[in-house]
Amino acid sequence: MSDAANSRPTLAGVAARAGVSASTASLVFSGAGPVADATRARVLEAAAALGYAGPDPTARSLRRGRTGVVGVVTEDRLGDAFRDPINLALLDGLGEELADEGFGLLVLPWAPDSAVELAAVPMDAAILLGCSADLASSVERLRRRRIPLVAIEAPPLGDVVPIELDNADATRRGAELLRALGHEQIALVTLPLDVARTRAPLTPQREAASTAFTASERIRGARAVFPDAGGVSAGGSTVSEGYAAGRALLDVPATERPTAVIAQSDLLAIGVIRAAEELGIDVPEELSVLGFDGIRLQGLTAHDLTTLVQPAVEKGRAAGRAVREALAGDLPAPVALTSELRRGATVARSPIE
Amino acid sequence: MSDAANSRPTLAGVAARAGVSASTASLVFSGAGPVADATRARVLEAAAALGYAGPDPTARSLRRGRTGVVGVVTEDRLGDAFRDPINLALLDGLGEELADEGFGLLVLPWAPDSAVELAAVPMDAAILLGCSADLASSVERLRRRRIPLVAIEAPPLGDVVPIELDNADATRRGAELLRALGHEQIALVTLPLDVARTRAPLTPQREAASTAFTASERIRGARAVFPDAGGVSAGGSTVSEGYAAGRALLDVPATERPTAVIAQSDLLAIGVIRAAEELGIDVPEELSVLGFDGIRLQGLTAHDLTTLVQPAVEKGRAAGRAVREALAGDLPAPVALTSELRRGATVARSPIE
DNA sequence: TTGTAGGCGTTATCAC
């Protein structure tokens, strides 16, 4: 116990103790290449004696050029990112394609003043999750790293594999249903329009300044049918934000009230419905409510929501697959997924003939 | 553009192009050490010309001995880990102490046949999150890596910083409340007892074989007051599992029915209440239900649950702090957190005099 | 089947 007995044991140390070369010891641990049983035994014995836990992951990563880690960049705070059930479904998909295949998922909450420089994070690839335009400069630096980048529902970005959802078109189809049912007074309850997540009435200025791609797309789809629809942007995709938005929109004289609300998520829709109930407004007889996502929420007395069901798990799978393809040296094809209008029980003919 | 113009640019390449030594170029990017403005400019210019994105994170990690990544090991599937609101709160705490401080969180779902060898993952420290005894061998290998390990609600493990919760004692206090209210027929609805997550009646054998620390502790606390209490183990901490357990326990002749249920999570409790409602059993008049966690669930018509409120966010903060202390070279002190009984409206005097 | 040599890309240390 003369030399460095207390510092972390290394492959070289193990090899020395076993009376073998480092390369041979390496073979024992990597399993790549033939090693005589006796030799292997000696090496393992030496490793055990030294308390060697196997090759250092960082050194191995450097040498192999792979870390086994895939980054998932989100603009939410850590906990909030997963409070939205749609992201949980997405995670399920990512899990199937990445975690189950041995990749670790590195969650990277990003904020404008974030402490993490994305380009300095050790990872083999990154998935951009609902990222606003604010991320642009960070993404630019990430791209220079030349690691595969996959963006879920993001504006087209050079050299980034897009996983798209038909946000505009799906919303348009939902809006058309409402129009077909005679609705003319429509209000939108949108996802946050910017990182500030301000809850406030929609204005042309605010919409124009929006950096949130998905929200803007869904607005665009709604406007294709109801060009003049007003509404409010919520401060998040939550029931309570939907409730607040609902109060703001519905707690007005009946004549000024919309006959239908297009909410940009199911959670928002549920909040709106709750606000309506509280105000004594019947859904769907007096107010139609359309959601988006098609989630089933833990413990939520399922209003049978009329909504646009998006393939959230598949979104995750597609992103995961794209990462693996890129890592395998292939060029992943862009993916475009579509949502489906599900007729629930929260939309009916307009009460105004 | 003669030499390796297409391979990834490196610090050496940048230095060469700028006519500086690699060490000087390094200083420009690390900011550690004085560099003449002119030199710095030349280096940055060369970097821009070459499309150099900054020092390679893996190489830097190897050299510095730090990756900036903290692993979070969970035994749930990826999405499921965050379906439990208690884990979301915990993530909030971790976010404050780690993500906000520049650490990336590497989520590592672990399963007995998992594709990831924990000891081979590049990370500076790991947090074990609700880990059963099944993890033992993996943890043992992790420990050999000599990286700081923090375990949240785990059985005592040598050399691992424990973040404990008073699971047994808190449950005992809840049970005592029930006893004080005259209850004698008690049923437990527990968290899963093993990785298989079998939903089944409790038996001494199954309890003895349990590898789930938190579940076992909470059972122990309940038994301290009601030594003979039976019950069922759920297949997860979800409303639907609670519902299923509730049906199993309550859909029996009234005389055989428990007058109170001790559920090991709020989600389970809510499920039980739902089952009771469906069976026409009034809560709390005919059935008292006690939960655990003290969560507020997105969109859930808050039954004002009587429950044990645990400091979940603080649990995350404590774990994050412990990691940072350990990484700073200090020896983090064990943390023991306590829960508080909140009298809601789901517990009342026993209907049986 | 085993050993030798070289390098993955960076940074710490110490001279100059």
Add this chain to the structure above:
DNA sequence: GTGATAACGCCTACAA
């Protein structure tokens, strides 16, 4: 202020 040198710990040709 700047540069040479030496690791960090490992893996992979290739040679023996």
